[in-house]
Amino acid sequence: AQKITQTQPGMFxxxxxxxxLDCTYDTSDQSYGLFWYKQPSxxxxxxxxxxxxxxxxxxxxxxxxxxxQKARKSxxxxxxxxxxxxxxxxxxxxxxxxxxxxxxxxxxxxxxTVRA
Amino acid sequence: DTGVSQDPRHKxxxxxxxxxxxxxxxxEHNRLYWYRQTLGQGPEFLTYFQNExxxxxxxxxxxxxxxxxxxxSFSTLExxxxxxxxxxxxxxxxxxDNYEQYFGPGTRxxxx
Numbered sequence: 001a002q003k004i005t006q007t008q009p010g011m012f013x014x015x016x017x018x019x020x021l022d023c024t025y026d027t028s029d030q031s032y033g034l035f036w037y038k039q040p041s042x043x044x045x046x047x048x049x050x051x052x053x054x055x056x057x058x059x060x061x062x063x064x065x066x067x068x069q070k071a072r073k074s075x076x077x078x079x080x081x082x083x084x085x086x087x088x089x090x091x092x093x094x095x096x097x098x099x100x101x102x103x104x105x106x107x108x109x110x111x112x113t114v115r116a
Numbered sequence: 117d118t119g120v121s122q123d124p125r126h127k128x129x130x131x132x133x134x135x136x137x138x139x140x141x142x143x144e145h146n147r148l149y150w151y152r153q154t155l156g157q158g159p160e161f162l163t164y165f166q167n168e169x170x171x172x173x174x175x176x177x178x179x180x181x182x183x184x185x186x187x188x189s190f191s192t193l194e195x196x197x198x199x200x201x202x203x204x205x206x207x208x209x210x211x212x213d214n215y216e217q218y219f220g221p222g223t224r225x226x227x228x
Contacts, residue, residue: 004158035216043205045159045219091158097214102147103172104217106158 002027004092004107012113013082020067021077021110023092029053031097034075035104036066039089048090051075052097082114118142120220122208128226129198136194137223141210148191149217150183152176153205162206165191198227 003026013019036048051059051066059066067076079086089111093104121140129135141148146167151159163173167188185191195202205224209217
């Protein structure tokens with residue numbers, strides 16, 4: 001079984017500043033993948049970034065970076081230079097990497113509000 | 117390259133009625149997933165198709181729920197005899213094999 005914990009229900013950040021969203025996970029799988037999705041008020045889940053458990057370097061995608069600490073079982077998302085359009089709900093998710101692992105397990109999410 | 121589409125975007129129905137939702141995945145994606153999301157929570161897995169074969173149904177999917185993916189293209193999710201507890205956002209996602217899942221905009225169901 002896999003479990004994702006996001007302890008921050010809501011966060012405020014000033015425009016142009018960085019924000020870190022916490023994510024811890026629990027799994028018995030040796031190989032797994034970690035994902036972050038953004039969900040604006042429109043409802044669509046937008047894939048942001050992926051980190052494999054055996055990847056040696058932290059993943060980065062533009063203004064998004066994933067601070068992966070395997071020993072601590074954490075996969076925090078860092079959004080740099082926040083923009084007003086970053087206001088949304090953010091979900092951390094994971095799944096195994098075996099051929100029969102396909103279900104994503106999601107955390108409860110963190111709402112980010114960017115202030116001008 | 118169009119993304120995942122879902123229809124309708126919103127559905128209001130009375131308790132006891134049947135509803136059907138449609139999902140059109142990204143065209144080359146062989147895998148299709150349905151998730152349900154209630155207010156303030158993350159999505160929960162409902163069911164999964166590889167091509168036209170439904171390979172897993174979650175325990176969340178009672179006998180009132182049925183999903184199909186004829187010909188391995190679009191998929192439908194039907195809920196019979198809707199209950200107020202069925203009110204949620206129903207999300208469809210697709211992927212090419214085990215790569216990233218891309219989600220549609222969801223269908224928001226309200227049962228009155």
